[in-house]
Amino acid sequence: MLSKNRIKYINSLKVKKYRQLSQAFIVEGAKSVLELLDSDYEIEFVLATQEFQQKYSTILSRNSAEAETVTAQELEGLGSFQTNDSCLAVARTKENEFLSYQEPEFVLVLDDIRDPGNLGTIVRVADWYGIQKIVCSEDTTDFYNPKVIAASKGSFTRVQHFYTDLTTYLADQAAGKSVAGAFLGGESLYEFQFPAIGGFIIMGNESNGISPEVEKFVTAKITIPRIGEAESLNAGIATAIILDNMSRQISGK
The missing domain is CATH 3.30.1330.30 (Ribosomal protein L30/S12)
Incomplete structure (x- = not known):
């Protein structure tokens, strides 16, 4: 009992x-x-x-x-x-330890992802595509929320996370590196070339996208071309599509 x-x-x-x-x-x-x-x-x-x-x-x-x-x-x-x-x-829980960028990896940056299900799915997708580091804005939902842990299906054990002020972090870590940001308007994902030396991929808030403060660090605005009539994509699904294209480019498959 x-x-x-x-x-x-x-x-x-x-x-x-x-x-x-x-x-x-x-x-x-x-x-x-x-x-x-x-x-x-x-x-x-x-x-x-x-x-x-x-x-x-x-x-x-x-x-x-x-x-x-x-x-x-x-x-x-x-x-x-x-x-x-x-x-x-x-x-x-683990300490909120700083995650530095190490070439040639890609670091996933989350700007104010609020839905726990989305965050858990993103963690799972990141694990699938070999992304080991996720840097989160301070307003992004708690990594240890039970719904995040459940949606990650165990991937939370393999993907590192760090919560911080993104503008400070990107100013320190992203200078001179590729910073691709997901936007509704931008270069087609299918035409964008992810650099072999790695970089950063930023996903924005479910409703408002990437904030203006973080947008300043973006070197390439990319978009998933829309064929149908849906207004937008779920953040977890959008992350999966972007990481799949990145992975296929880098691996040459």
Whole structure:
């Protein structure tokens, strides 16, 4: 039986203020928890059904985190998603450490991405295309929001993130480098040549796009050509299309 204090603690971590105070966050579901167990994150504890513990006993034994047996009903009452019927973990957040640009990599820059689902999808897409660093504006939604972690499908364990003032960061890191920004009007993505030496790719706010302050650092405005009548693309989908074209150009495939 879960203690009231533990239930209260887990529920508090659904709120950004308490995640920051506790320096901890929730990870739900078998896939994400297994990715977490195989990562360098410090894990406070794992709550898992007896079936999960039996199936993954070897993986659990390799980690020093406390494992407590719970029922599927208890997990459903704790988590944010009703589909969680196997496990939930609480892990320690990482320090907001500076991420420097290293040629020939591409760094993804997010200017005020507010939707947690979008951010989680972007993290997952970045992982798929080998992007290891995401630099976020201070107004971008919290990386450790449960919906971000869930949407990333475990990719949060492999993609580094850094929250900062983007104008200060780009002034320091992007001078003399390629900075491609996604705009509704600009050069066709299919004609733009991503440099082999890498650079920065900026994605803007879902409604307002890239802010004027950040736009000043953009060296190339790129757009995904529209064929149909849709007004705009979801930020996660747009990121996937841009990174796919970048990847195919750089790899020559």
